[in-house]
Amino acid sequence: MINPKIKKLLVRYVTDSLTDNEEDILLEWLTFSKNRLLFKNYIQINYAINYNLNDIDTNDIKKMLFLKIRKDKSIYYKYNLNTVFKYAALFIIFLGLGYAYQQDYFRNKIEQPKLNIPNEAITLQLDNGEIKILNEEKTSEVKDEKGNILGTQNKTKLVYKSKNNTEKYSFVYNTLFVPYGKQFEIQLSEGTTVFLNSGTTFKYPVEFIEGKDRLVYVEGEAFFEVVKNVEHPFIVNANDINIQVLGTKFNVSSYKEDMSINTVLVEGAVNLYDKESTYNTKTAIVLKPGYKATWNKSNNEALIEKVDVELYSAWIDGKIVFRHMAFNDIIKILERHYNIDIINNNKILGDKLFTANFDIESIDQVLKSFNENHSIAYSIENNQVIIN
Structure with a gap:
């Protein structure tokens, strides 16, 4: 998990607003290979970037590097010569990723035709930024940019099938948006079913990765029927909190304008914890069936109470x-x-x-x-x- 301070630097990086000091901090963080992987994954997941460093003109990047070193001579005093070259190599990678981001962004801006999206339309944003309107009266296929079929839409339900190719679709995320007045259902590649209520945005991977947690993002309201997999916990990021489960049924309501995040457990077990923290069995909130956890956004505290769970799932039936x-x-x-x-x-x-x-x-x-x-x-x- 990326430190919140580093996350802020990454946001400033992709918006080209890093100061020299912030750039140095981020470069030092990138000296660790595991952090470079986190960096790559973060950019792919949050900014839908698929970059290829082979397309980058490294000569131009090297010129930028030498200008940087001449401008900040303290680098020579802070590091020995070998470290300087390591720093330089990272700087080239760092700028290369930035170049790829900018090229990908502007390529999509230029090539992708402007789509007139009605306010009442259910939309699907693919990993490459392309947006599709899902017609609730029709059936269609969801394809990647090369024409490979990822899933099938049948009116108000979208079903993804596992391709058993986690390497190819590593960190490829799609995003569903359900406007007010509409509802939608989606079945993920490993079989988990998610019902999406009005005004909900749901971000999910096309294919879950072997050996990794099954991580999805929701803003709005959703009911989850999670397929059990002990080796791969299912984690729902709902704004301020993470909800970790193995296999269960639960409802989560996490609208941006609401003061709290509500999680109601129907069956199984869920653990709740602050999204900025690492999961810890000693500090996580354990929810039992028939109970609701109300997470207060202002003080990050949760109130647990017994409820009638049918009240919180009736919306699935309209x-x-x-x-x-x-x-x-x-x-x-x-x-x-x-x-x-x-x-x-x-x-x-x-x-x-x-x-x-x-x-x-x-x-x-x-x-x-x-x-x-x-x-x-x-x-x-x-x-x-x-x-x-």
Whole structure:
């Protein structure tokens, strides 16, 4: 795992905003081979870069290197001659990766035609940056840039099949985006099934790597049915936390605008820990079936409580279930489910608690139901609800 300070430097590196001092710190970190591998993997996963150092003009890079050394003569005093050459070699690699990043970025910018993506479209971003719109009424194949079939979409479900070629697809990640008002299902290459709720982004590998953890990323809400594999733990990165499992069923809600991250365990066992920390059995939070962990983003503390798990998985069947929930929190769920903006000018109503079940009702029918128990003056116009 990369140190948070180094991560910040990597971000500054790809945005070409490193200071000379920061560049030296990063170069020293790269003197270790394991860190160079972390560097490569980080760039590939977070910036979808597939680079080939054979295409780089090393002569130009060497000229840049000598300018760097002449500019910072302290290098000669800090290192012996052999170390200087090692430092120089790393610097060439470092600049080479940067060159490859820039070439890949601008190549995609130039060659990839601009795609007009409707707000209501479910999209799939491939590892090379290409974005595809997934039509929920059709079937299609997902292919890599060479035309190899990676998976098959059948309406609202996308299925990946293992190619038994982890070397070829090492660190190749695709990203699914499900907008408000939509839901989607995906089966990963090793069989794990993930249900994605409205307003969710899900990043996952095309092929899991032998000997490595099964790592995926989610922002929004998802229900996981994880295939058990003791040798390869399944880890869900949900913004501030990591959720580690071997084989289980659980729901995680991690919307950026929410103040907490909720994990509800249906069966099996999960361990929760801060994403900036290494997993430790002594410090990780263990969740048992029938319990919910509410992770507070502001203080990184978790509250564990027993819950009715069906309340947190009903959305998979298109249902909305509230139990003693404040109207302000209900509004967020309704906005995501119906893809509509709700402006509540009734401050007293915002703190009221409601219990309700909805299935196929329209947003107008839902609001009429609330109106039966509490007088609500509302209007609906241009996909916007105003409550007075």
